Amino acid sequence: MTDSVDKPTYEVQGIEYGTVIDHIPSAYTLKVVELLSGLEDKVLIGINFDSKRMGRKGVVKIANRIFTEDEVNMIALFAPQATINVIEDGKVVQKIQVKIPKSMHGSFRCPNPQCITNHQDVVTHFLIDQDQPFFIRCYYCERQFVSDELKLI
Amino acid sequence: MKLKYKSIISINDFSKDDIVYILKQAYRMERHGNEPILQGKIMASLFFEPSTRTRLSFETAMLRLGGTIIGFAEGDSTSTKKGESLYDTIKMVSRYADVIVIRHPLEGAARLASESSSLPVINAGDGTNQHPTQTFLDLYSIFKTHPHLVKQKNRPLDIAFMGDLKYGRTVHSLLTALSFFNCRMWFVSHPTLTIPDSYLQILTKRNIEFYQVEAMEDVIRKVDVLYATRIQAERFPDPIEYEQVKDLYRLRRENLLNTREGFKIMHPLPRVTEIEAEIDKTEAAYYFEQAANGIPVRKALLYLVLKGGLRD
Numbered sequence: 331m332t333d334s335v336d337k338p339t340y341e342v343q344g345i346e347y348g349t350v351i352d353h354i355p356s357a358y359t360l361k362v363v364e365l366l367s368g369l370e371d372k373v374l375i376g377i378n379f380d381s382k383r384m385g386r387k388g389v390v391k392i393a394n395r396i397f398t399e400d401e402v403n404m405i406a407l408f409a410p411q412a413t414i415n416v417i418e419d420g421k422v423v424q425k426i427q428v429k430i431p432k433s434m435h436g437s438f439r440c441p442n443p444q445c446i447t448n449h450q451d452v453v454t455h456f457l458i459d460q461d462q463p464f465f466i467r468c469y470y471c472e473r474q475f476v477s478d479e480l481k482l483i
Numbered sequence: 484m485k486l487k488y489k490s491i492i493s494i495n496d497f498s499k500d501d502i503v504y505i506l507k508q509a510y511r512m513e514r515h516g517n518e519p520i521l522q523g524k525i526m527a528s529l530f531f532e533p534s535t536r537t538r539l540s541f542e543t544a545m546l547r548l549g550g551t552i553i554g555f556a557e558g559d560s561t562s563t564k565k566g567e568s569l570y571d572t573i574k575m576v577s578r579y580a581d582v583i584v585i586r587h588p589l590e591g592a593a594r595l596a597s598e599s600s601s602l603p604v605i606n607a608g609d610g611t612n613q614h615p616t617q618t619f620l621d622l623y624s625i626f627k628t629h630p631h632l633v634k635q636k637n638r639p640l641d642i643a644f645m646g647d648l649k650y651g652r653t654v655h656s657l658l659t660a661l662s663f664f665n666c667r668m669w670f671v672s673h674p675t676l677t678i679p680d681s682y683l684q685i686l687t688k689r690n691i692e693f694y695q696v697e698a699m700e701d702v703i704r705k706v707d708v709l710y711a712t713r714i715q716a717e718r719f720p721d722p723i724e725y726e727q728v729k730d731l732y733r734l735r736r737e738n739l740l741n742t743r744e745g746f747k748i749m750h751p752l753p754r755v756t757e758i759e760a761e762i763d764k765t766e767a768a769y770y771f772e773q774a775a776n777g778i779p780v781r782k783a784l785l786y787l788v789l790k791g792g793l794r795d
Contacts, residue, residue, distance in 0.1 A: 444610050446591040450568055465681075470591025471612050472493060474681055 343374065348393040350415040350422075351405065353381065358408040359388025364482060365405055365437075367392055384411065391417075403431040407458075407466070407477040430464055433457050438480040445471035454483070486787040490597035490604040493613040494656045499663035503633060504792075505619055505783060506626050511793045512786065513779035519549025524789055527580035528554030529572070530607070531587040536752065536774065537607050537617075541584050544781035553580060558588070573599040582789055585609075603788035611652050617751060618656040620780040621710070624773040625661075628747050629707050632664050639692075641743075643669040643702045646712035646732055646757060648678040653751040654712055655682055662686055668693040669702045673728045676718065699732060704741050709734075711750045711757045729756060736761040749773050 354362050359377045367373045367390075374391040381387035388409075402414050406428035416424040434456045440447045447454045447470050455469035465474045484501040497505075526545040530538050533556060542552050558564070569592060576583060577600040585596050586607040593606030593613070608614040631637040642661065644654050648670055658668060658678075662685055670678050670693065677695060686693050696702055703709060714732060719725035733756055734748065747769040750758060754770070762768050786793060 442590060444588075444590050446569070446587075446589045446595050446609075449589055450570070450595065452570075452595055468591065470594050471610070472495065473590070473612075 344420060345372075345374070345391050345393045345417055346420050348391065348395050348417050349397055350417060351390040351392075351402075351409075352387070352413045352415060353384060353411045354388035354390065354405075354409040355384070355411075356386045356388045359390060361408050362388070362390050362405050362412070365408075366390070366395075366397060366401065368395075371395060399426075400431065400434075402426060403429050404434060404437060406430045407480070430458055430460060432460070433469075434466075437483060439483050440468045440471060440473070441475055441479045441481070442468065442471050442473045445473070447471075456480075485791070486784075487789070487791040488601075488603050489788055490593075490606075491615050491784055491788065492593050492597055492604065492606045494615045494618045494660050495613075497615075497660070502619075502622065502660055502663065505780075505787070506623050506633075508783040508787060508793055509619070509623050509776075509780045510627075512783040515793065517547045520793075521545065521786065521789060522549035524550040524582065525580040526550055526552050526554075526785065527576045527583045528552050528556075529576065529583060529585045529587075530554065530556050531558035531585070531592070533557045534586050534608060536777075537586060537614075540774075540777040541605075541607060541616075541781050541785075544778050544785055547778070548782055548786065550785070554584075569595055570599045573604075576600075577602050582785060605784060605788065611650065613656060614652060615656070616777070616781055616784060617653055618660055619784070620773065620777045621653065621657045621749065621751070622660055623780050624747075624749055624769065624776050625708055627776070628769060629745065632666065634665075637665070640664070640666040640708070641669065641706040642666055642708045642710060643671055643699075643706045644678075644710050644712070645671040645699055647676050647714045647718060648672045648712075649676045650715075650718065651712045654678070654710065657710065658682060659685060662689045662691050666691065669706060670695045671697070671699050671702055671732070673697065673714075673731065675728075676714065699734070699738065703738055704743065707743055707746060709746070709748050711748060711754070713753070713755055713757060732757060734758045734762060736765065739765060739767055742767065 351362055356378050372393040376389040378386045405412055412428045414426040415422045436453050440454055457467045457469055459465050467474050545552055573596045583602055583604045584607050585593050587609050590610035590612035593609045597604040606613055606615055626632055629640050632640045648654055714729055716725045746767050748767050750770040752774055
């Protein structure tokens with residue numbers, strides 16, 4: 331078992347090497363899986379686990395993958411409270427609090443069908459206003475969106 | 484801000500100081516007349532969709548300053564039809580011209596064009612997104628008719644926006660730029676066409692006082708400028724409702740009784756029925772001068788991006 335944030339035993343098994351994403355709002359757990367995991371990855375998913383901090387939460391464990399800062403910060407758009415635990419030899423070696431990124435390249439499609447990025451071969455680019463509640467603005471068409479409107483490419 | 488070799492893509496890229504600087508340059512350009520100060524320069528006028536007023540205004544500005552023009556007036560006649568990407572078209576044109584003016588039906592096209600070229604690119608409208616030179620000419624029109632706008636100590640300028648405030652690109656850009664200045668705003672619209680909250684948030688952030696009303700009669704005597712816009716039939720699912728709304732936001736000569744001294748009506752044009760022709764003869768009618776202001780403003784922007792500022 332990993333030395334993770336909430337000590338009580340998870341009903342999903344631990345991983346020896348990889349990443350545990352904890353404190354995800356339950357409703358966004360599968361979204362986080364979709365954002366981070368590849369087709370070949372071994373993924374363990376827990377939804378509606380008890381959490382002191384959040385009441386209910388989601389936990390995702392992805393074996394054999396360590397993510398870059400940009401990759402994990404992307405999930406802050408859906409799970410701003412999430413913590414990332416890097417696991418090596420079954421132990422937490424690094425704990426990272428996700429941060430809302432200032433900008434994002436690629437990854438998401440612009441939800442505006444009239445945006446040039448949906449018609450030409452252009453890498454999408456979003457700017458994120460850090461005010462609370464934050465909003466996401468397409469660098470090209472300048473429309474504002476909330477994270478729920480974003481779809482992965 | 485140094486504008487030489489810079490692109491003019493969105494009003495959101497400009498600070499208050501930039502805006503004041505550009506308006507002053509337009510004022511100088513207007514006094515300067517038609518000297519051939521851009522002789523030898525070529526403007527590529529790339530209109531992927533037709534826009535007669537904007538295109539003629541840009542081309543007139545360039546020709547008056549002694550420059551020359553290459554380009555096209557509608558997308559159908561270009562290699563885009565053969566499948567060429569915007570990136571490739573802009574790269575190719577960059578080898579021919581000194582400045583690119585682009586109008587495109589897709590939003591963000593001008594930003595993409597500016598990234599595809601080392602030449603300055605001027606956005607002449609990208610879909611329903613931005614049309615910064617329209618915003619500058621609107622600001623210039625307000626600045627010319629009400630110079631106290633730029634003096635913070637005087638009473639605020641009262642401006643009413645009327646018509647389609649929900650989808651009206653010109654209204655959104657103008658109110659964003661005006662929010663840097665000492666003014667008070669009145670939004671006059673049918674409940675289905677009110678101003679989006681995101682713009683009201685900008686005003687709140689910048690401490691601008693604003694009011695939302697339904698009837699034009701409630702505000703017309705309280706303002707210095709009335710900025711009217713066209714209400715489009717396709718915004719209404721029910722054609723009967725459109726007919727009713729259209730008549731509610733139609734300016735008639737009798738509405739002008741007891742308006743403020745120096746009161747001006749502005750409109751980005753084309754108008755349909757929002758302003759009756761009788762008003763054209765009154766002192767309040769400013770929309771045709773407003774359109775003419777597009778020339779000094781575009782001259783100033785072309786000169787700024789090609790050569791830098793004009794001195795007195």
